[in-house]
Amino acid sequence: MEPIIEVKNISKKYNIARHQGGYVAMRDILTNIAKKPFSFIKNKAKKLVGKAGKEEFWALKNISFSVEKGEAIGIIGANGAGKSTLLKVLSEITPPTTGEININGRLSSLLEVGTGFHPELSGRENIFLNGAILGMTKKEISDKFDDIVEFAGINKFIDTPVKRYSSGMYVRLAFSVAAHTEPDILLVDEVLAVGDANFQKKCLGKMDEVTKKNGRTILFVSHNMDAILKLCSRCILLKNGKITMFDESRKVVNTYLQNNPLSQESSSLEKRTDRKGLGNIKISSFFVENQEGKKVDYLITGKYYTFCIGYKSKNNYNPKNVSITLAISNENGSPLILASSKLTKQDFDIISSNGIIRCKINQKFPLTEGIYNIAIDLFSNGQREDFIKNFGVFEVKQGDFYDTGIYIKHSPFYLEQDWSLQTN
Amino acid sequence: MSNYKKTIRPKKTFSLNDIKEIWQYKELLYFFTWRDLKVRYKQTAIGVMWAIFQPFTTMIVFSVFFGKLAKMPSDGIPYPIFVYTGLLIWQFFSSSLSEASNCLITNASIITKVYFPRLILPISATITKFVDFSIASVILIGLMAYYNYLPNLSGLLILPLLLLITFMTAVGAGLFLASINVKYRDIRYALPFFIQTLLFVTPVIYPASITGKYSWILALNPMTGVIKAARAAILGNAPINWTLLLISGLTGLTALIIGIIYFKKTERYFADIA
Numbered sequence: 002m003e004p005i006i007e008v009k010n011i012s013k014k015y016n017i018a019r020h021q022g023g024y025v026a027m028r029d030i031l032t033n034i035a036k037k038p039f040s041f042i043k044n045k046a047k048k049l050v051g052k053a054g055k056e057e058f059w060a061l062k063n064i065s066f067s068v069e070k071g072e073a074i075g076i077i078g079a080n081g082a083g084k085s086t087l088l089k090v091l092s093e094i095t096p097p098t099t100g101e102i103n104i105n106g107r108l109s110s111l112l113e114v115g116t117g118f119h120p121e122l123s124g125r126e127n128i129f130l131n132g133a134i135l136g137m138t139k140k141e142i143s144d145k146f147d148d149i150v151e152f153a154g155i156n157k158f159i160d161t162p163v164k165r166y167s168s169g170m171y172v173r174l175a176f177s178v179a180a181h182t183e184p185d186i187l188l189v190d191e192v193l194a195v196g197d198a199n200f201q202k203k204c205l206g207k208m209d210e211v212t213k214k215n216g217r218t219i220l221f222v223s224h225n226m227d228a229i230l231k232l233c234s235r236c237i238l239l240k241n242g243k244i245t246m247f248d249e250s251r252k253v254v255n256t257y258l259q260n261n262p263l264s265q266e267s268s269s270l271e272k273r274t275d276r277k278g279l280g281n282i283k284i285s286s287f288f289v290e291n292q293e294g295k296k297v298d299y300l301i302t303g304k305y306y307t308f309c310i311g312y313k314s315k316n317n318y319n320p321k322n323v324s325i326t327l328a329i330s331n332e333n334g335s336p337l338i339l340a341s342s343k344l345t346k347q348d349f350d351i352i353s354s355n356g357i358i359r360c361k362i363n364q365k366f367p368l369t370e371g372i373y374n375i376a377i378d379l380f381s382n383g384q385r386e387d388f389i390k391n392f393g394v395f396e397v398k399q400g401d402f403y404d405t406g407i408y409i410k411h412s413p414f415y416l417e418q419d420w421s422l423q424t425n
Numbered sequence: 426m427s428n429y430k431k432t433i434r435p436k437k438t439f440s441l442n443d444i445k446e447i448w449q450y451k452e453l454l455y456f457f458t459w460r461d462l463k464v465r466y467k468q469t470a471i472g473v474m475w476a477i478f479q480p481f482t483t484m485i486v487f488s489v490f491f492g493k494l495a496k497m498p499s500d501g502i503p504y505p506i507f508v509y510t511g512l513l514i515w516q517f518f519s520s521s522l523s524e525a526s527n528c529l530i531t532n533a534s535i536i537t538k539v540y541f542p543r544l545i546l547p548i549s550a551t552i553t554k555f556v557d558f559s560i561a562s563v564i565l566i567g568l569m570a571y572y573n574y575l576p577n578l579s580g581l582l583i584l585p586l587l588l589l590i591t592f593m594t595a596v597g598a599g600l601f602l603a604s605i606n607v608k609y610r611d612i613r614y615a616l617p618f619f620i621q622t623l624l625f626v627t628p629v630i631y632p633a634s635i636t637g638k639y640s641w642i643l644a645l646n647p648m649t650g651v652i653k654a655a656r657a658a659i660l661g662n663a664p665i666n667w668t669l670l671l672i673s674g675l676t677g678l679t680a681l682i683i684g685i686i687y688f689k690k691t692e693r694y695f696a697d698i699a
Contacts, residue, residue: 093540
């Protein structure tokens with residue numbers, strides 16, 4: 002049988018703009034011409050000849066794969082690996098630079114919940130508008146209207162403008178519309194990151210039902226490894242715009258976690274180009290020690306840990322007032338923990354060109370199980386020396402924080418606590 | 426299922442498939458228009474009356490200052506009817522043009538998240554304005570009754586043609602400007618000024634006849650032919666100038682074709698920079 006999606010050699014190139022941020026105004030171009038007429042002409046000429054030093058960025062490079070009907074495929078990879086670009090190309094929002102994709106069914110993309118929702122319109126009106134944007138016909142929407150409202154659980158507010166909705170209601174309604182579209186192929190991008198845990202569960206359940214019962218095909222981008230494992234039979238691992246692995250989900254997720262080990266050695270760190278800062282002193286290694294002083298591969302909730310950052314400075318360079326900041330965020334980029342020697346006003350005067358700075362966490366590790374990102378920022382004399390935003394990913398495994406065998410399910414932190422009763 | 430078979434390839438130019446696709450997406454076109462109409466007068470006290478209020482007030486102000494005080498000639502027609510006919514068509518044109526030019530930016534959040542033929546956005550913007558035009562036309566009927574002016578019924582038959590030319594010109598220029606607007610937001614600021622200037626080089630508040638031997642310059646502006654023909658058709662003040670109308674029609678068609686070609690050519694990067 003013909004595959005439902007067949008991707009052949011897709012590449013997508015972006016030209017990185019010289020101007021940072023925002024949009025180009027004609028004024029800027031005109032003032033540029035006025036300021037430097039000759040270099041402008043030179044650049045134009047170069048462009049015409051095709052020799053301009055444009056900065057190119059390949060968000061996707063030679064991607065080929067095919068998907069059978071009824072499969073749920075996960076797409077994982079670090080930030081900037083090209084996951085979202087791949088979905089955008091598949092959903093025709095932006096065309097590929099080269100290659101060809103054959104799609105053999107009705108496709109609907111859910112890159113964001115509530116695309117096209119208008120704040121002034123009521124819930125009822127938005128269901129129709131959003132449904133139409135997602136590719137449903139008016140009749141389909143009318144037929145499913147009651148189910149949509151039911152699933153979202155907003156019966157009472159159906160005629161209220163959505164600008165008066167709580168963000169939870171908004172998301173529930175939006176997802177509910179999306180969940181009731183009946184395309185042959187559904188592309189989903191990290192949309193489950195919004196909404197409360199119960200609703201997320203409900204959505205996952207709905208998506209699972211849709212693939213298994215109705216034989217629909219789903220391509221699912223997520224940072225939530227649990228969700229990927231639950232929903233997807235196979236998984237694509239993307240790295241720098243290329244597919245590095247396409248296999249059974251469990252294998253791919255394991256590889257992903259192994260390829261992003263908690264401990265990082267100088268050999269791999271030296272090659273990294275995604276650094277910012279002066280670079281007189283650089284992060285040369287990173288690892289986490291447990292209470293016994295042993296390096297660990299993952300953390301366990303409720304244990305004690307020490308974060309260790311190795312540094313290397315340029316020859317004969319002895320920076321003063323060195324401080325380090327560690328920022329831990331969840332997979333959706335929300336910051337959760339900030340540890341910084343600036344906060345404790347502990348900075349160091351470096352006299353040896355390499356060494357290790359340790360940060361002992363004086364409490365049980367509070368994060369619940371999941372995958373987290375870590376960023377490291379190194380300063381000296383208030384100047385940024387080395388900053389790696391997507392430094393690494395690590396896994397926290399479930400641990401018995403309270404020694405009670407009871408685990409938190411729906412909130413990110415454990416808190417050390419002690420309860421007592423005072424009676425009058 | 427085979428109905429939905431499609432192939433995504435790098436570059437696209439305008440083809441007949443685009444028209445077929447717009448037809449496929451006609452319900453979305455309807456919903457976009459419906460949304461714009463619904464949203465526009467939400468939380469207003471007099472609601473849809475605004476569609477009438479604006480041209481009506483403009484007509485009164487113009488009638489007092491240009492008609493009464495400046496004694497602007499109006500080819501023997503009562504000035505209020507004369508100017509209102511021009512204003513109606515002019516406002517349809519200018520508001521369509523400006524909505525169409527901005528439609529990609531106002532809908533940027535949708536463009537970057539969902540696929541649909543982008544062409545339906547400017548078309549829907551223009552249809553929305555057509556509804557306003559129809560509502561405001563009621564006033565013209567009232568005015569004609571007030572001045573005991575019988576419309577030239579056979580002349581009314583030409584009205585759809587005039588609206589078609591206006592539509593082609595507005596959508597054509599709108600498509601072109603919208604494509605530029607995505608990249609250079611200057612358009613957003615230049616456009617109101619440009620439209621205001623255009624009002625004075627179009628015979629809306631004055632008859633084309635006062636330009637004398639230079640009237641051929643005005644003929645390059647497709648709206649000149651449309652407004653002149655509309656007056657001739659509805660008010661019967663002069664025979665319809667078919668040559669002028671033909672020029673207008675051709676200019677409008679050219680604008681539409683250039684607009685579509687340019688739009689399709691630049692369409693592929695809309696989602697990347699919108």
